[in-house]
Amino acid sequence: MPQYETVVGLEIHVELATATKVFCGCTTAFGGEQNTHVCPVCMGLPGALPVLNRQAVEYAVRAGLALNCNITRNAVFDRKHYFYPDLPKAFQISQLYLPLCTDGWVEVFGKRVRIREIHMEEDAGKLVHDPWTDSTLVDFNRCGVPLIEIVTQPDMRTPEETVETVRQIRAALSMLGVSDCKMQEGSLRVDVNLSVRPMGSTALGTRTEMKNINSLKSIGRAVAGETARQIEQIELGRPIIQQTRRWDDNKNASMAMRSKEDAHDYRYFPEPDLAPLSLSDEWIESRRAALPELPEQKRVRYPAEFGLSAYDTDILVSEKTLCELFERTAAICGKPKDAANWIMGEILAALKERGESPDQLTLAPEALARIITLQSGGEINRNAARQTLTAALAGETSDVDEYIKANQLAMVGDASALMEIVKQVINADPDSDAAYRSGKEKVFGFLMGQAMRALKGKGDPGRLKELLKQGLG
Amino acid sequence: MNDYLSYSAIKLGGLIQSKQIGVAELTRAAIEAAKESNDGINAFITINEEEAIRQARRVQSLIDNGDTPSKLAGVPCAVKDNISTRGTPTTCASRILGGYTPMYDATVVERLRAAGTVMIGKLNMDEFAMGSTTETSAYGSARNPWDPSRCPGGSSGGAAAAVAARVAPFTLGSDTGGSIRQPAAFCGVTGFKPTYGAVSRWGLIAYGSSLDQIGPIAKDARDCAAVMTILSGEDKRDGTSTPFEFDDSSIANVNADSADLLVGLRVGVPDEAFETGLDPSVRARTLEAADTLSNLGAAVERFSFPMFKYAVPAYYIIASAEAASNLSRYDGIRYGRGVAEPGLPLDEAIIRARSEGFGREVKRRLMLGNFALSAGYYDAYYNKALQAKALLCGAFDAAFDRFDILLTPTAPTTAMRLGESLDDPLTMYLGDIYTVPVNLAGLPAVSLPCGFSDKDGMPVGMQFIGKAFSDVNVLRAAAAYQSATDWHQCAPVSAAKGGAAYATV
Numbered sequence: 013m014p015q016y017e018t019v020v021g022l023e024i025h026v027e028l029a030t031a032t033k034v035f036c037g038c039t040t041a042f043g044g045e046q047n048t049h050v051c052p053v054c055m056g057l058p059g060a061l062p063v064l065n066r067q068a069v070e071y072a073v074r075a076g077l078a079l080n081c082n083i084t085r086n087a088v089f090d091r092k093h094y095f096y097p098d099l100p101k102a103f104q105i106s107q108l109y110l111p112l113c114t115d116g117w118v119e120v121f122g123k124r125v126r127i128r129e130i131h132m133e134e135d136a137g138k139l140v141h142d143p144w145t146d147s148t149l150v151d152f153n154r155c156g157v158p159l160i161e162i163v164t165q166p167d168m169r170t171p172e173e174t175v176e177t178v179r180q181i182r183a184a185l186s187m188l189g190v191s192d193c194k195m196q197e198g199s200l201r202v203d204v205n206l207s208v209r210p211m212g213s214t215a216l217g218t219r220t221e222m223k224n225i226n227s228l229k230s231i232g233r234a235v236a237g238e239t240a241r242q243i244e245q246i247e248l249g250r251p252i253i254q255q256t257r258r259w260d261d262n263k264n265a266s267m268a269m270r271s272k273e274d275a276h277d278y279r280y281f282p283e284p285d286l287a288p289l290s291l292s293d294e295w296i297e298s299r300r301a302a303l304p305e306l307p308e309q310k311r312v313r314y315p316a317e318f319g320l321s322a323y324d325t326d327i328l329v330s331e332k333t334l335c336e337l338f339e340r341t342a343a344i345c346g347k348p349k350d351a352a353n354w355i356m357g358e359i360l361a362a363l364k365e366r367g368e369s370p371d372q373l374t375l376a377p378e379a380l381a382r383i384i385t386l387q388s389g390g391e392i393n394r395n396a397a398r399q400t401l402t403a404a405l406a407g408e409t410s411d412v413d414e415y416i417k418a419n420q421l422a423m424v425g426d427a428s429a430l431m432e433i434v435k436q437v438i439n440a441d442p443d444s445d446a447a448y449r450s451g452k453e454k455v456f457g458f459l460m461g462q463a464m465r466a467l468k469g470k471g472d473p474g475r476l477k478e479l480l481k482q483g484l485g
Numbered sequence: 486m487n488d489y490l491s492y493s494a495i496k497l498g499g500l501i502q503s504k505q506i507g508v509a510e511l512t513r514a515a516i517e518a519a520k521e522s523n524d525g526i527n528a529f530i531t532i533n534e535e536e537a538i539r540q541a542r543r544v545q546s547l548i549d550n551g552d553t554p555s556k557l558a559g560v561p562c563a564v565k566d567n568i569s570t571r572g573t574p575t576t577c578a579s580r581i582l583g584g585y586t587p588m589y590d591a592t593v594v595e596r597l598r599a600a601g602t603v604m605i606g607k608l609n610m611d612e613f614a615m616g617s618t619t620e621t622s623a624y625g626s627a628r629n630p631w632d633p634s635r636c637p638g639g640s641s642g643g644a645a646a647a648v649a650a651r652v653a654p655f656t657l658g659s660d661t662g663g664s665i666r667q668p669a670a671f672c673g674v675t676g677f678k679p680t681y682g683a684v685s686r687w688g689l690i691a692y693g694s695s696l697d698q699i700g701p702i703a704k705d706a707r708d709c710a711a712v713m714t715i716l717s718g719e720d721k722r723d724g725t726s727t728p729f730e731f732d733d734s735s736i737a738n739v740n741a742d743s744a745d746l747l748v749g750l751r752v753g754v755p756d757e758a759f760e761t762g763l764d765p766s767v768r769a770r771t772l773e774a775a776d777t778l779s780n781l782g783a784a785v786e787r788f789s790f791p792m793f794k795y796a797v798p799a800y801y802i803i804a805s806a807e808a809a810s811n812l813s814r815y816d817g818i819r820y821g822r823g824v825a826e827p828g829l830p831l832d833e834a835i836i837r838a839r840s841e842g843f844g845r846e847v848k849r850r851l852m853l854g855n856f857a858l859s860a861g862y863y864d865a866y867y868n869k870a871l872q873a874k875a876l877l878c879g880a881f882d883a884a885f886d887r888f889d890i891l892l893t894p895t896a897p898t899t900a901m902r903l904g905e906s907l908d909d910p911l912t913m914y915l916g917d918i919y920t921v922p923v924n925l926a927g928l929p930a931v932s933l934p935c936g937f938s939d940k941d942g943m944p945v946g947m948q949f950i951g952k953a954f955s956d957v958n959v960l961r962a963a964a965a966y967q968s969a970t971d972w973h974q975c976a977p978v979s980a981a982k983g984g985a986a987y988a989t990v
Contacts, residue, residue, distance in 0.1 A: 052589050056814050058582070058690040059569040059591060063724045091810050093858075095835055102813030150819075279858035281867055284695035284807055286724055 015211035021166035027199040034158035035062030054156035056100030068158035071190040076113025098137035107131035126165040171232040318348035340377035396421035494654040501559035508559035512541035515561035532606040558601030566607040569688035578622035581842025583822040591688020609643030638668030645672035655703040663920025666932035670895035670946020681927030682727040685720030693804035706963035710736040739964035746965040748782030753888030755790035770936035792880035799873035800921035809854025885952040899943035934972040
């Protein structure tokens with residue numbers, strides 16, 4: 013059996029986080045009552061005209077700049093035609109001939125995955141099946157929400173590379189604030205184009221397209237699963253049919269949806285209702301200058317500036333909220349490594365336990381910084397720190413100091429209070445005193461343990477040791 | 486009261502403002518005239534009596550309070566039925582929009598209302614503005630007030646007929662390839678197609694988006710200018726509209742003493758506009774008008790404009806392609822006339838809605854347009870048409886280096902008899918030869934009456950074309966010509982009753 017190589021290209025649809033739709037003033041808010049975020053424009057009513065949302069253009073340009081693209085100075089919108097009930101004009105305003113961004117790249121595991129183009133387009137509505145009336149209804153709330161479609165070259169070879177490419181792009185876009193990139197809610201949707209070929213071959217095999225895969229994990233599984241299916245077909249001497257397939261994560265297999273013969277003739281032509289965009293060099297450069305620090309820059313800076321491991325760095329920079337929490341916490345408490353450790357450990361574990369994603373994190377960096385400061389200063393111990401953090405994460409408290417006080421979590425460092433305990437412990441076990449004096453060091457450990465237990469673990473160990481020695485002496 | 490309807494819009498506005506006529510009375514007279522004429526002329530698809538009377542009362546009370554919104558306040562008008570009117574059906578004269586009532590007003594409707602004009606109804610047209618006779622209307626053909634056995638032209642046939650029949654002092658049409666100017670010529674009235682972008686298209690149901698413009702039809706150029714002052718100006722809802730503001734102050738006062746406005750006006754007459762296929766009477770009247778202009782002091786000069794002949798094929802590809810796209814949305818699912826049979830597969834429901842909803846001429850252009858855009862043909866047709874358009878624009882630029890105005894006939898013939906042209910689309914398309922170049926280049930042009938045919942006695946119109954945004958100059962030249970001639974004052978006999986034969990007033 014020959015060795016095969018997988019070849020993957022991606023089409024990633026990303027909803028831009030503008031307040032209003034791309035060609036009208038309707039809100040883009042997710043989850044409104046059906047058909048309430050609509051107007052004549054996004055309903056495609058006769059006589060309505062699109063007017064371009066400049067904010068959407070700016071967001072798309074920022075995405076292009078962050079992904080190392082060239083920005084087209086005179087980009088043009090085109091109409092893409094097909095009949096479907098969720099598309100009220102029977103055409104989608106998109107870009108074919110002169111897309112906004114071209115020829116970018118993203119670095120994945122040390123190699124470049126090239127981005128062919130990023131073009132702007134409008135989202136369609138949503139079909140909702142109503143089982144009560146056995147009919148299909150259309151909700152146009154999403155219709156006209158601005159999208160960018162990021163099209164990569166077929167540069168990925170493994171499930172890991174594919175997943176990592178999506179992660180990198182998602183991290184960059186969320187860092188830019190141009191999209192919330194929620195795969196579950198459909199604000200980031202991935203189509204995987206995949207073919208296989210004998211190792212060493214340079215020709216591309218016949219590809220299939222798997223549409224709308226909605227989690228990183230599924231993408232990896234889809235690439236592995238479809239690769240296996242295609243190799244099996246080839247080994248059985250069957251042709252690969254160019255077709256659109258749907259990845260079913262539960263069945264861990266892809267199903268054929270439609271083949272090339274059913275493909276639409278989209279009859280593209282330039283949208284006459286929108287003038288070509290005209291972007292000046294000055295404006296583009298001003299947008300470039302205003303870009304925030306991007307994940308690839310953070311990836312270099314975190315190890316260099318804070319001494320973080322590559323692994324920790326990678327996890328932190330892939331999520332905007334984690335980056336922000338880390339950087340602000342480190343800035344407040346001056347202990348970046350502690351900040352990273354708490355985030356990587358307790359905080360991610362807590363999120364996982366609650367089944368939440370990092371973007372749902374609401375922990376104030378001030379709270380985490382205070383906990384780190386108190387623990388490293390010996391004012392609370394690790395357990396107390398953990399307990400306080402858990403409370404803060406759950407939103408039970410916003411004032412760390414108050415919580416520690418109310419729950420008596422502070423270390424007891426006061427000499428007279430500690431001496432009192434030492435005396436109690438020694439008095440309770442007079443034999444141990446004698447044993448210690450006769451050189452039995454083990455007894456010292458036992459007495460320390462007794463004292464700590466009496467203090468419920470909140471005794472300052474250094475002070476306590478000193479005082480216990482004194483008491484025994 | 487009916488006599489007042491033959492007055493110019495500006496004159497009526499003055500009488501209303503000075504309270505010599507009541508708005509409600511005049512409105513009722515116009516509505517009566519509309520109803521009375523409709524059996525014969527069929528200019529209206531909808532007559533909106535209640536709303537008109539409401540608006541008339543509102544405007545009258547404004548005027549009574551000394552708050553006259555514009556100089557056309559209180560003047561009755563009507564708009565072509567492809568211009569959206571909130572709460573009033575807007576059909577595009579198509580079965581497929583049967584039952585559709587817009588939930589919003591076109592910008593021009595808002596502006597007319599804000600200016601205090603009184604809209605009495607919606608005007609007949611060729612289906613989706615595709616046609617040159619108004620015979621493709623699903624509501625029956627409109628007829629020419631000069632001879633009801635003839636068409637009024639199209640596609641704004643109802644808009645021109647209503648003015649010619651002295652029902653509405655002015656109307657709004659739309660012009661994608663001549664649809665304001667050609668019916669204006671056929672009906673002996675004045676029709677103006679503004680520079681592309683001068684008037685907002687918001688609410689105009691699109692035919693060819695890069696070509697469509699709304700414009701006025703009235704009895705003379707001064708009225709057209711007054712209406713343009715109301716219509717023009719940037720609209721944030723139409724990205725192709727421009728900040729161009731039309732100011733009619735230099736036209737409003739054009740009068741019999743103003744013919745010297747034409748002195749020194751450089752008028753170019755393209756040789757190619759007077760070649761084969763042109764009706765001898767139309768040719769004669771247009772050249773006589775050129776002589777009149779010359780006698781009034783204009784510098785009239787023949788020149789060669791070979792790009793003319795490429796305009797019709799380029800136009801029919803671009804307009805049909807855009808139409809195919811714009812009309813794709815009519816699937817009968819969300820509005821209009823659909824096919825509601827439970828269990829009918831989606832594709833079939835759409836196919837049936839469109840097969841039953843569209844007429845033959847619309848289907849012909851949709852097929853032509855979809856063909857021109859389809860994979861593998863785009864470069865051969867659509868792209869080539871765009872190249873021809875670019876060349877044509879260049880030729881116009883060169884011509885306007887030499888001339889202020891280009892003079893052509895508006896159409897190669899006078900109004901055809903009903904049923905005469907529908908079966909021969911090619912001949913019908915060639916009838917647009919003088920008007921479509923103007924739309925491809927986005928220029929302003931006016932059609933104005935310049936006499937009557939020796940052959941059939943029907944009105945003949947000529948066309949003045951200006952460079953982009955010279956709208957005021959174009960209409961001022963027309964007003965100056967009209968101040969020296971009286972063709973525009975001719976009206977059909979018993980016009981409001983849709984009578985036959987013609988006479989001069």
